Amino acid sequence: MERIQSTLDPFGGHFLVHGAPAREVPEGSWPGACVIIAFPAYENARAWYGSEPYQALIPLRTRHMEGDAS
Structure with a gap:
């Protein structure tokens, strides 16, 4: 987590939501947690x-969790 925040800081990014379970899904399915980053x-x-700093962290994320980024 600390490594991710240090990649966000130079671009003004911060977490709005991190790891919150999807409690209500009005359409479709969402089988996990929600992360929202604002810029x-x-x-x-x-x-x-x-x-480069974030690209170096992507393999850590993809090896340890499934999910989509959009």
Whole structure:
């Protein structure tokens, strides 16, 4: 968690929701937790995702949990 936050800071990103269970799903299914990250602008989010520090962490996330990023 600490490593993720340090990748967000340069882009103004912060967690709005982290690990909250999906209590109510009005359509379809959501079999897990919810994570929402906010950025000041779309460009910041794209720059963060493509940044070298975050790219280095992606294998840690994908090896330890299933999920989609959108």
